[in-house]
Amino acid sequence: MVDTANPGGAAPALLAPGRLLIDGAWVDAADGATLTAFNPATGAPAAVVAEAGPEDVDRAVRAARAAFDEGPWTRMQPAARERLLLRLADLIEAEAGEIARIETLNQGKPLSISKGDAARGAATFRYFAGWITKAGGRTLPVSPPNGHAPLVYTRPEPVGVVAQIIPWNFPFAMACRMLAPALAAGCCVVLKPAEQTPLTALLLGELLVKAGIPAGVVNILPGHGRRAGEALVRHAGVDKIAFIGSTAVGKQIAAVAGAQMKRVSLELGGKNPAIAFADADPRKVAAWAANAIFFNAGQVCTSASRLYVHDAVYEPVMEALVELAGRLVVAPGNEPTAAMGPLVSRDHLARVSGYVDQAREAGARLLAGGGRPGALPAGTEDGYFFAPTIFCDVPESARLLREEVFGPVLAVSRWSDEGQVIAAANDTQYGLAAGMFTQRLATAHKAAAALKAGIVWVNAFNILDPSAPFGGMKQSGIGRDLGEEGLLEYLETKTVWVDLDQ
Ligand code: NAP
Numbered sequence: 001m002v003d004t005a006n007p008g009g010a011a012p013a014l015l016a017p018g019r020l021l022i023d024g025a026w027v028d029a030a031d032g033a034t035l036t037a038f039n040p041a042t043g044a045p046a047a048v049v050a051e052a053g054p055e056d057v058d059r060a061v062r063a064a065r066a067a068f069d070e071g072p073w074t075r076m077q078p079a080a081r082e083r084l085l086l087r088l089a090d091l092i093e094a095e096a097g098e099i100a101r102i103e104t105l106n107q108g109k110p111l112s113i114s115k116g117d118a119a120r121g122a123a124t125f126r127y128f129a130g131w132i133t134k135a136g137g138r139t140l141p142v143s144p145p146n147g148h149a150p151l152v153y154t155r156p157e158p159v160g161v162v163a164q165i166i167p168w169n170f171p172f173a174m175a176c177r178m179l180a181p182a183l184a185a186g187c188c189v190v191l192k193p194a195e196q197t198p199l200t201a202l203l204l205g206e207l208l209v210k211a212g213i214p215a216g217v218v219n220i221l222p223g224h225g226r227r228a229g230e231a232l233v234r235h236a237g238v239d240k241i242a243f244i245g246s247t248a249v250g251k252q253i254a255a256v257a258g259a260q261m262k263r264v265s266l267e268l269g270g271k272n273p274a275i276a277f278a279d280a281d282p283r284k285v286a287a288w289a290a291n292a293i294f295f296n297a298g299q300v301c302t303s304a305s306r307l308y309v310h311d312a313v314y315e316p317v318m319e320a321l322v323e324l325a326g327r328l329v330v331a332p333g334n335e336p337t338a339a340m341g342p343l344v345s346r347d348h349l350a351r352v353s354g355y356v357d358q359a360r361e362a363g364a365r366l367l368a369g370g371g372r373p374g375a376l377p378a379g380t381e382d383g384y385f386f387a388p389t390i391f392c393d394v395p396e397s398a399r400l401l402r403e404e405v406f407g408p409v410l411a412v413s414r415w416s417d418e419g420q421v422i423a424a425a426n427d428t429q430y431g432l433a434a435g436m437f438t439q440r441l442a443t444a445h446k447a448a449a450a451l452k453a454g455i456v457w458v459n460a461f462n463i464l465d466p467s468a469p470f471g472g473m474k475q476s477g478i479g480r481d482l483g484e485e486g487l488l489e490y491l492e493t494k495t496v497w498v499d500l501d502q
């Protein structure tokens with residue numbers, strides 16, 4: 001049932017703070033600035049929160065610096081730090097319903113996805129909590145020319161104060177994915193959520209405080225990228241920048257990091273290919289491919305926005321795919337039947353529509369969607385909805401084939417030559433994810449090796465786990481989130497030499 005008075009959810013009750021979290025306290029912005037978060041299902045304001053400026057960034061970085069240099073955090077026993085993160089995971093699970101409700105209200109996604117995001121956040125904290133008592137150094141078998149046998153060992157040490165900047169597609173899950181490894185490593189953090197989606201990061205802040213994470217260890221600053229974001233990236237008190245977002249902004253951040261010799265990890269965009277081979281089951285291909293592009297309304301950095309289907313299975317795959325796109329329930333995220341919600345913002349709706357218009361003008365053939373879906377409840381006229389959209393015969397000149405649309409828009413191509421399809425799949429500036437559908441082991445392993453992507457799925461797409469490293473090659477980024485690699489991004493290796501023969 002849709003609450004037609006307020007499709008997309010009631011105004012949040014738990015946003016008592018609605019403020020910046022700096023040094024363990026909820027405060028207004030120094031200049032009193034605020035920003036409005038919208039409900040994408042209606043286009044109406046959902047909440048007003050404090051908006052951080054450079055002065056707030058400075059206070060937050062100083063708080064993080066003090067917590068790192070002087071506070072109890074870095075001197076706490078590993079088992080005590082582990083217990084805090086496990087307690088936080090429990091609190092996230094206990095509040096999962098509220099987290100999901102607010103995420104759907106502010107991001108627009110179906111409640112089923114929001115609930116999954118909350119569960120994933122808790123699982124990520126648990127996974128990285130486990131590393132705290134296990135990530136040790138090594139002793140090394142060196143052979144120095146003086147014939148001595150020194151003791152040489154490594155100490156993994158936290159990088160220090162980390163600036164973390166995240167986007168709006170998975171606001172809660174990404175905040176957890178960024179914070180968990182940083183806290184496990186012993187770092188202190190200033191986190192800036194996206195301007196469109198500040199609400200669940202603030203809720204996470206409440207849970208961090210409740211779990212007993214010491215003051216200053218995590219500071220949360222809703223704000224604009226060009227204001228708070230830039231001030232944070234440039235601040236001299238920051239040792240490392242971790243960013244998830246567009247390649248364009250990632251390059252600007254990498255340039256600042258380079259000039260200031262800050263550590264940097266970047267998880268950027270993708271134009272991810274999925275390849276259906278001749279032996280693939282057409283219905284399974286269609287089901288995976290639909291999920292891979294329409295999940296979260298295509299606002300996923302690993303979405304499969306290019307599908308290459310072999311001649312032998314092209315007709316049945318397309319028939320099933322177009323049928324699935326037509327059947328997908330697009331609705332406000334709090335409606336139980338919703339499979340796809342609205343896009344995140346009015347600007348983003350205009351951006352996605354622009355790509356679709358350009359593809360049509362370039363001569364691509366539209367098979368499904370292409371605009372606002374028909375059957376939407378009253379009250380959503382100003383919501384940011386866009387129908388599941390499929391194009392075929394997309395000319396090389398269309399931006400749709402090259403650029404990240406970040407919406408529910410699929411470009412399908414037909415192929416017959418294996419060498420050519422691998423080359424086409426790799427013909428992109430990006431290298432985040434790729435996938436394939438085949439039962440033949442040799443085909444799968446050869447293609448897995450040949451695809452230039454940080455993640456390759458075989459007979460699946462878009463599956464994540466905290467244990468599995470996540471990140472891209474080429475212009476899709478630098479470094480890896482999740483897994484042991486994700487932890488190592490927040491640690492420096494110190495090598496200690498002790499000459500025992502002196
Ligand atoms: P974006 O501009 O890269 O935003 C990501 C984060 O960076 C936001 O918190 C943003 O703040 C902040 N930011 C922006 N400019 C900054 C700067 N100069 N210095 C420091 N921080 C800065 O992405 P977007 O505008 O939200 O989306 C644009 C496109 O990026 C999407 O359509 C999609 O193609 C891609 N994208 C990729 C991912 C991903 O997961 N890889 C996620 C989201 C978007 P504001 O919120 O104020 O902009």
Ligand code: MG
Binds near residue numbers: 225
């Ligand atoms: Mg932006």
